[in-house]
Amino acid sequence: MGKNLFIHENVNKEALKKKAFNYRWAEIEDGVIPLTAADPDFPVAPEIKNALINYINDGYFSYSPHTGLEDFKVAIANSLNSRKNEFVSSELVLPIDSAARGMFLIANTVLEEGDEVIVFDPVDYLFRESTLNAKGVPVLFPAKLDNNGYIDLSELKNYITKKTRMICLCNPHNPLGAVYSKENLELILDLANEHDLWIMNDEIWADIVYSDSEFLSILSLGVERNKKTLSVFGFSKSFGIAGLRAGCIYAHEQEIFNKILENSNMITTAGGITSLSQIAGIACLNESYYWVEEFIKHLEKNRDYAVERLNKMNKITCHLPSATYLVFPNISETGMTSEVFVERLKEEAKLAVVPGTAKFFGPGAEGHIRICYATSFEILKEGLDRMEDWVNKNIDK
Ligand SMILES: Cc1ncc(COP(=O)(O)O)c(C=O)c1O
Numbered sequence: 001m002g003k004n005l006f007i008h009e010n011v012n013k014e015a016l017k018k019k020a021f022n023y024r025w026a027e028i029e030d031g032v033i034p035l036t037a038a039d040p041d042f043p044v045a046p047e048i049k050n051a052l053i054n055y056i057n058d059g060y061f062s063y064s065p066h067t068g069l070e071d072f073k074v075a076i077a078n079s080l081n082s083r084k085n086e087f088v089s090s091e092l093v094l095p096i097d098s099a100a101r102g103m104f105l106i107a108n109t110v111l112e113e114g115d116e117v118i119v120f121d122p123v124d125y126l127f128r129e130s131t132l133n134a135k136g137v138p139v140l141f142p143a144k145l146d147n148n149g150y151i152d153l154s155e156l157k158n159y160i161t162k163k164t165r166m167i168c169l170c171n172p173h174n175p176l177g178a179v180y181s182k183e184n185l186e187l188i189l190d191l192a193n194e195h196d197l198w199i200m201n202d203e204i205w206a207d208i209v210y211s212d213s214e215f216l217s218i219l220s221l222g223v224e225r226n227k228k229t230l231s232v233f234g235f236s237k238s239f240g241i242a243g244l245r246a247g248c249i250y251a252h253e254q255e256i257f258n259k260i261l262e263n264s265n266m267i268t269t270a271g272g273i274t275s276l277s278q279i280a281g282i283a284c285l286n287e288s289y290y291w292v293e294e295f296i297k298h299l300e301k302n303r304d305y306a307v308e309r310l311n312k313m314n315k316i317t318c319h320l321p322s323a324t325y326l327v328f329p330n331i332s333e334t335g336m337t338s339e340v341f342v343e344r345l346k347e348e349a350k351l352a353v354v355p356g357t358a359k360f361f362g363p364g365a366e367g368h369i370r371i372c373y374a375t376s377f378e379i380l381k382e383g384l385d386r387m388e389d390w391v392n393k394n395i396d397k
Pocket residue numbers: 038098099100101124126170174202204233234235236242246247
């Protein structure tokens with residue numbers, strides 16, 4: 001089982017051209033390769049597809065339980081506890097329609113107008129957007145990697161003021177591809193406890209960690225110190241079901257859980273996650289981790305190949321990510337802004353990647369581009385060939 005799942009022949013471009021949106025195949029001009037949004041080019045594990053087909057077969061799509069299917073909540077807690085040592089109770093798990101929704105719900109539940117939130121810069125735009133949506137004020141903390149490949153948190157305490165209410169933790173980190181050391185997680189917890197701050201802990205990338213690194217959840221450091229940690233997990237990155245919009249929030253205290261539930265509007269049925277998404281989610285967690293493990297082996301080869309090739313290109317440097325399927329090369333020496341670089345790469349080399357602009361990651365991303373390599377080796381190679389040719393023609397050594 002699990003052999004040859006990630007070969008080029010399994011990338012169904014015809015289907016992707018119809019179904020993969022968000023800067024990907026269905027949105028780009030024919031002939032352009034999109035190594036853009038973090039969404040795999042491979043079909044899901046057959047177990048997910050079969051679970052959906054079985055559910056669909058009898059033709060009933062009745063209301064599901066207001067707070068989510070019990071089997072789903074149990075599967076989530078079991079998986080977080082057995083795989084990541086997180087001490088999660090299924091009663092404090094809320095299935096929701098995406099990690100993005102979870103972040104918005106958390107921000108809207110704990111923030112009041114004008115509250116400051118520490119948002120790393122760069123990081124995925126959803127941290128900033130969820131803060132702004134709740135009328136909070138994002139305070140950007142410059143996230144730079146230290147010599148060990150961890151984000152240097154030595155200055156973090158200086159960004160905390162009397163108005164700070166929450167710290168956002170993206171673990172593993174998109175776009176830097178970094179995991180966190182125990183010392184760094186301890187530091188974040190200590191600061192949060194000392195200043196009575198919430199932590200928005202986004203673990204959507206927690207499964208995509210390479211053999212030379214290790215994922216450590218802040219929750220594994222103990223329930224007592226994590227009372228104000230509110231976590232999200234999603235199924236888009238590990239299992240490739242972004243279009244099903246599935247995710248969950250998990251808390252450690254009943255009171256805040258109740259507030260989140262109330263804000264979710266799930267009891268009134270105005271909010272919630274579809275039954276189909278939950279059925280898929282159960283199949284992900286209970287049956288498809290073998291697929292994720294094969295996927296990581298494939299990704300690790302793609303990662304090593306991409307980083308080696310990028311570092312050979314004129315004026316480009318690229319660090320090796322410990323996690324995620326994203327590389328974040330530094331293109332600042334080319335003299336182009338990341339926006340110009342990306343626009344020209346798309347027009348002249350027919351390769352689409354994500355620019356390191358404030359819109360996507362914060363102002364600290366400038367001078368970088370982000371490349372997603374959750375595709376076949378052949379597509380990645382073709383993309384990098386195009387980039388290298390273009391770099392050779394346009395950028396001196
Ligand atoms: C760090 C992070 N959080 C959340 C999301 C959104 O996930 P979802 O599709 O579950 O909303 C992403 C997607 O790229 C992400 O990278």
